[in-house]
Amino acid sequence: MAERYDVVIAGGAVHGASAAWWLTRARPGLRVAVVERDPTYATASTALSVASVRQQFTNAVNVRISRFGIGFIRDFARHLAPHGPDLGLRENGYLFLVGTAEGAKALGQVAAMQRAEGAATEVWDAATLARRFPWLSAEGVSAASFGARDEGWFDNMGLLGGFRAGARAQGATFLHDRVTGLGLKGGRVTSVRLSSGEDLACGALINCTGTRAAEVMAMAGQALPVEPRKRTVFLIDAPNARHPDAPLIIDYQGYYMRPERGQWIIATVPAEDGPCDAQDFDPDAGQFEELIWPAVHARAPGFDAVKVVRCWAGHYAYNRLDQNAVVGLWPGLDNLYLAAGFSGHGLQQAPAVGRALSELILEGAYRSLDLTDLGPQRLLDGTPFRELAIV
Numbered sequence: 001m002a003e004r005y006d007v008v009i010a011g012g013a014v015h016g017a018s019a020a021w022w023l024t025r026a027r028p029g030l031r032v033a034v035v036e037r038d039p040t041y042a043t044a045s046t047a048l049s050v051a052s053v054r055q056q057f058t059n060a061v062n063v064r065i066s067r068f069g070i071g072f073i074r075d076f077a078r079h080l081a082p083h084g085p086d087l088g089l090r091e092n093g094y095l096f097l098v099g100t101a102e103g104a105k106a107l108g109q110v111a112a113m114q115r116a117e118g119a120a121t122e123v124w125d126a127a128t129l130a131r132r133f134p135w136l137s138a139e140g141v142s143a144a145s146f147g148a149r150d151e152g153w154f155d156n157m158g159l160l161g162g163f164r165a166g167a168r169a170q171g172a173t174f175l176h177d178r179v180t181g182l183g184l185k186g187g188r189v190t191s192v193r194l195s196s197g198e199d200l201a202c203g204a205l206i207n208c209t210g211t212r213a214a215e216v217m218a219m220a221g222q223a224l225p226v227e228p229r230k231r232t233v234f235l236i237d238a239p240n241a242r243h244p245d246a247p248l249i250i251d252y253q254g255y256y257m258r259p260e261r262g263q264w265i266i267a268t269v270p271a272e273d274g275p276c277d278a279q280d281f282d283p284d285a286g287q288f289e290e291l292i293w294p295a296v297h298a299r300a301p302g303f304d305a306v307k308v309v310r311c312w313a314g315h316y317a318y319n320r321l322d323q324n325a326v327v328g329l330w331p332g333l334d335n336l337y338l339a340a341g342f343s344g345h346g347l348q349q350a351p352a353v354g355r356a357l358s359e360l361i362l363e364g365a366y367r368s369l370d371l372t373d374l375g376p377q378r379l380l381d382g383t384p385f386r387e388l389a390i391v
């Protein structure tokens with residue numbers, strides 16, 4: 001007979017582990033199984049992320065998610081005690097640079113919304129930028145926005161490890177296996193087929209399979225517009241640009257960078273962007289010389305002597321409709337939930353999304369933070385809920 005679980009979670013990286021922790025915390029004794037095909041997480045976005053958190057989003061719901069997320073990340077060790085490490089949060093802020101008058105106007109409007117939500121976003125002119133960060137050139141900058149608190153970076157694998165250990169301690173079962181099929185009856189997922197041949201009977205399924213979320217939806221006969229898109233990240237040594245207090249800079253010229261233990265993490269959004277092979281993790285090493293370095297050097301003259309220490313490629317679970325997360329119950333199926341399509345900002349959203357899914361599954365409604373805006377119905381309607389502050 002198939003083993004029965006109240007909730008089966010497909011995918012055991014940060015979103016799967018967070019949902020498992022919140023569910024088992026809210027209801028001790030709940031039978032939760034997390035199925036993870038690769039517990040080394042070698043190619044999970046969670047492990048390949050640049051692990052940063054910001055308040056500067058253009059949708060209020062994303063700001064609210066991060067308002068909760070930053071506090072949770074800051075106090076992770078206490079929330080997860082004794083299973084969560086200190087995540088070493090460095091609150092250096094995010095600095096967005098824009099280069100047009102329209103961009104400056106939009107920045108001001110969005111910053112007002114963020115402040116109304118409790119963020120500390122400041123908007124600067126070029127002269128203020130030059131005064132605050134004299135090692136940066138303000139050339140071409142029409143305005144900048146800076147998060148004076150609650151933004152920075154942290155230990156991604158600590159977040160995952162803490163949620164996993166905490167969920168296990170609360171009774172969740174983690175299985176090293178792959179979800180290969182779903183059993184459906186009367187508009188419900190009744191069982192989950194694993195590559196080992198085992199079937200798990202389930203009360204509900206959460207799809208947390210990241211870049212492969214569309215594969216799992218296809219097992220239920222549903223189309224999800226989420227696909228892997230490659231992003232190459234460079235770790236750079238720049239001996240003449242040692243600025244440990246630098247923020248994470250997002251330049252309108254198409255790259256972002258932040259300090260990392262005496263070195264720098266730098267990446268770009270490729271001009272030719274499209275879906276990639278789910279197995280292709282070869283970094284596009286040429287991007288640094290061709291695209292990134294000229295722009296970085298023009299912005300920060302200290303980057304005159306640089307060495308690429310290493311580079312790696314990770315995949316965004318890219319939501320083609322609007323590059324925003326898809327969270328909630330899939331329309332037409334009574335018990336199939338999603339946490340998918342996070343594009344480039346899903347790590348910081350894991351604490352709030354796991355809590356929200358736990359509420360939705362156990363209580364039938366969002367209680368603490370309403371994530372209805374991120375619901376999957378918009379995909380079926382073709383109605384984008386766009387997040388414009390996309391990196």
Ligand SMILES: Cc1cc2nc3c(=O)[nH]c(=O)nc-3n(C[C@H](O)[C@H](O)[C@H](O)COP(=O)(O)OP(=O)(O)OC[C@H]3O[C@@H](n4cnc5c(N)ncnc54)[C@H](O)[C@@H]3O)c2cc1C
Nearest residue numbers: 011013015037045046049050052179210314345346347348
């Ligand atoms: C280069 C890069 C930089 C990023 N920077 C940031 C950042 O600064 N801040 C931020 O908030 N976010 C960032 N992100 C995004 C963030 O990393 C992701 O949104 C987040 O980690 C997604 O977590 P997840 O659990 O949904 O998916 P993943 O981490 O991709 O995990 C999905 C898991 O599902 C498993 N799986 C897949 N199919 C199956 C199956 N059939 N059966 C069982 N298991 C399966 C996989 O093995 C994997 O472990 C970045 C991403 C990348 C690639």
